[in-house]
Amino acid sequence: MLVHDTAVLFGRYVRQTLRSPFQIFFGALMPLLYLFFFGPLLTGLPLGRAGDSWQVLVPGLLLQLGLFGASFAGFAVIMEKNWGVLERMRVTPVSRLALLLGRTLRDAALFLFQAVLLVLAALLMGLRAPLAGILIGFGFVALLTFSLASLSYVLALRLPSPQEFGPAINTLAMPSMLLSGLMLPMALAPGWLDVLSHFMPFRYLVDAVRDAYVGHYATATMLYGVLAAAALTALAVTVGTRTFRGAQA
Amino acid sequence: MAIISTSGLSRTFRTKQGEVHAVRGIDLTVRAGEILGFLGPNGAGKSTTLRMLSTLLPPTGGAATVCGHDLLRDPVAVRRKIGYVAQGGGVDPQETVRSELVVQGRLYGLSRTEAAARAAGLARDLDLTELLDRSTTALSGGQRRRLDLALGLTHRPALLFLDEPTTGLDPGSRAALWALVRRLRDEYGTTVVLTTHYLDEADALADRLVIIDGGVVAAEGSPAALKAEHGADTLQDAFLAITGRGPAPVDTTPVAV
Numbered sequence: 398m399l400v401h402d403t404a405v406l407f408g409r410y411v412r413q414t415l416r417s418p419f420q421i422f423f424g425a426l427m428p429l430l431y432l433f434f435f436g437p438l439l440t441g442l443p444l445g446r447a448g449d450s451w452q453v454l455v456p457g458l459l460l461q462l463g464l465f466g467a468s469f470a471g472f473a474v475i476m477e478k479n480w481g482v483l484e485r486m487r488v489t490p491v492s493r494l495a496l497l498l499g500r501t502l503r504d505a506a507l508f509l510f511q512a513v514l515l516v517l518a519a520l521l522m523g524l525r526a527p528l529a530g531i532l533i534g535f536g537f538v539a540l541l542t543f544s545l546a547s548l549s550y551v552l553a554l555r556l557p558s559p560q561e562f563g564p565a566i567n568t569l570a571m572p573s574m575l576l577s578g579l580m581l582p583m584a585l586a587p588g589w590l591d592v593l594s595h596f597m598p599f600r601y602l603v604d605a606v607r608d609a610y611v612g613h614y615a616t617a618t619m620l621y622g623v624l625a626a627a628a629l630t631a632l633a634v635t636v637g638t639r640t641f642r643g644a645q646a
Numbered sequence: 647m648a649i650i651s652t653s654g655l656s657r658t659f660r661t662k663q664g665e666v667h668a669v670r671g672i673d674l675t676v677r678a679g680e681i682l683g684f685l686g687p688n689g690a691g692k693s694t695t696l697r698m699l700s701t702l703l704p705p706t707g708g709a710a711t712v713c714g715h716d717l718l719r720d721p722v723a724v725r726r727k728i729g730y731v732a733q734g735g736g737v738d739p740q741e742t743v744r745s746e747l748v749v750q751g752r753l754y755g756l757s758r759t760e761a762a763a764r765a766a767g768l769a770r771d772l773d774l775t776e777l778l779d780r781s782t783t784a785l786s787g788g789q790r791r792r793l794d795l796a797l798g799l800t801h802r803p804a805l806l807f808l809d810e811p812t813t814g815l816d817p818g819s820r821a822a823l824w825a826l827v828r829r830l831r832d833e834y835g836t837t838v839v840l841t842t843h844y845l846d847e848a849d850a851l852a853d854r855l856v857i858i859d860g861g862v863v864a865a866e867g868s869p870a871a872l873k874a875e876h877g878a879d880t881l882q883d884a885f886l887a888i889t890g891r892g893p894a895p896v897d898t899t900p901v902a903v
Contacts, residue, residue: 398755405752413740477738485736485797488700489753490725 399498402491406499414507424466425511428458432519435580451524456534456606457579458519459512460599463538464579466511467545468570470504471553471562478554493642497547497634504546505539512538530609537606540626541599547633551640577603601625649713649805649837650676650699656707656861657694668694670861671708676839678804681831683852684841687889691861692841693733693809699839700730700807713804726754729798733809737782737793743769744778747796754801761800768796772826788819795826806830808840812847820844824851849881859889 414420432454439450477483486496512535516524549566556562574580576590577599583591594600605622613619654671669691676682684692697703699712701721710717713727737746744765751761769775772792777785785793791811798806808827812820824847830836842848848855849869857865857872865872865888869881878884 401755402753405749409745409749412745416740480738481732481734481736482738484702484732485730485750486753487702488725488728488730489750490722490755491753 399492399495402495403498403502406491406495407502410500410503411506414503421507421510422514424507425462425514427465428462428511428515429518431458431461431580432515432522436519436522439581449523449525451519451522452526452610453582453607454580455516455519455524455526456610457581457603458515459534459538459606460541460577460603461574461579462511462515463508463541463545464574464577464599465570466508467504467542468549468566469563470500470546471549471551471566472559474500474550474553475559475562479559487641494634494638496641497550497637500550501543501546501633501637505543508542509535509539526610527612529614530606530612533609533614534606537602537609537622537626540630541602544626544629544633547637551633551636554640573597573599576600579603582607598625598629647678648675648711649678650674650710650839652699652708652710654708655695655698655705655710657691657698657703658706668861669698669705672858672861672863674856674863676837678837679831679835680853681827681838681840681851683848683855684839684858685843685845685848685855685885686841686858686864690858692858694861695858696730696807696809696839696841700728701725702730726801727804729801729803729806731794731798731806731808731811733813735790735794736797737785737790739781739783742779742781743774743785743793746782746793747778747800750797750800756801764800768799772796788815788822791815791819791823792826795823799830802834803836805837805839808838810841810843812842812844820847827851845881845885855881857885857888864888 436451436454439454442450474483516531516534552565553559553562556565576594576597577583578586578594579599583594583600586594601618601621602625604618608614608616608618608622652672652674654673655669656667656671657669659666659668668689672691672695684695686692694703698705699710699717701717701724704718712724715723715727717724741749747765747768748758748761751764752758756764765778766775769778772795774789774792774796777789782790782793795808795811798808811827812823815823827838827840828851831838840851852869854868855866855872856863865875867875872884872888873879873881876884876887878887
């Protein structure tokens, strides 16, 4: 039942996405701009980590893609709520978890596609990384996107009006980006900022992907990254399912 | 045989201004195969009651059995047997009529082939066949309402909830929808529970009326019985006598897209 319902909803949302090439390609535009116009500035700079500047920047851009793209996914559910589509679905016997998974799996698939585009562009720019590391990076992007999209849906359903959603997401996403060291490793930060960044779960993900991009797989950093991603996913699914079951939706 | 039975059904909302008792212990029995009209002023508790009975809103008190299943303990079983058409509808403007109907059927467990066949059948019954491959944004208010109804009927429910089904429709579309509701009852034995602000609609369509005011049942009976009981010539006069005020002003804006 869960698999069937999720597949039906995933198919519906994928078809909607495929009808909107604008959404598919322009979502990847911001990280690509960073890649083209910011990446070359870092070449040759000491970044406090193993690997060259592309191996440091591209993992950050991948997670930036997930962070900003998935965080705003909630706008779609706000529209569905306003159209009455969500309520119509909640009266059917469809699994509440499927209501969440159908959407979030589409989001994860979309951002994975954009992540592949980004990595292909980075390879042309000079990125060299092991295939296993690149695949691990995609895995982290998928988990981050899945989790953040779920939490974005939760926030969208709980806020009283859509006008509050955008500013709320910006307020949450911007410090998340700065404190997780997406652009530059937090190893370059002063002590107090480095300490503060350890409270930001995305930091562990980006550090793990940077390790993967230099071929370091069996490290404590990788373990922390996996644990942070697993915790984030568990939290997102639990809270998300509860919200879709509840009256707020 | 009762298809809905409630006992002390209540719903209290907590707001910044304090508790709001929207529904205060409703006892209700709806017989299978009847058309029941819920009437009441704005904020009387009609839509809240409908939303509770359709599993969208958990009651904060009381109990209810819908289609033989406990509303609180087995909401999924209730959902399999009911249809619900919300006041504002529930059509996705990004989809076509056909895709909406097929996905709705799939959400009720129909196979792709069954869902496609059901969509075609419903389109035929509700005069939507020519519109099947049209975007839902291209539909008129009346056509969109028929699609809403079709979505609520995809799984052939025993019980259909209609929340203000004709609000914003022109007289011709209203009359067509009344005929559809009667046909559902007469041909398929579907029980229909509807809320409306139109007293002429309630008079013409409902076998029995329940008038809710202040979250409680203020009166119930057939339109004729209510008029007779209050010595009124029209349902409007009976409604005035029961609630002490006229019906809520009708929102004549078209159904939201």
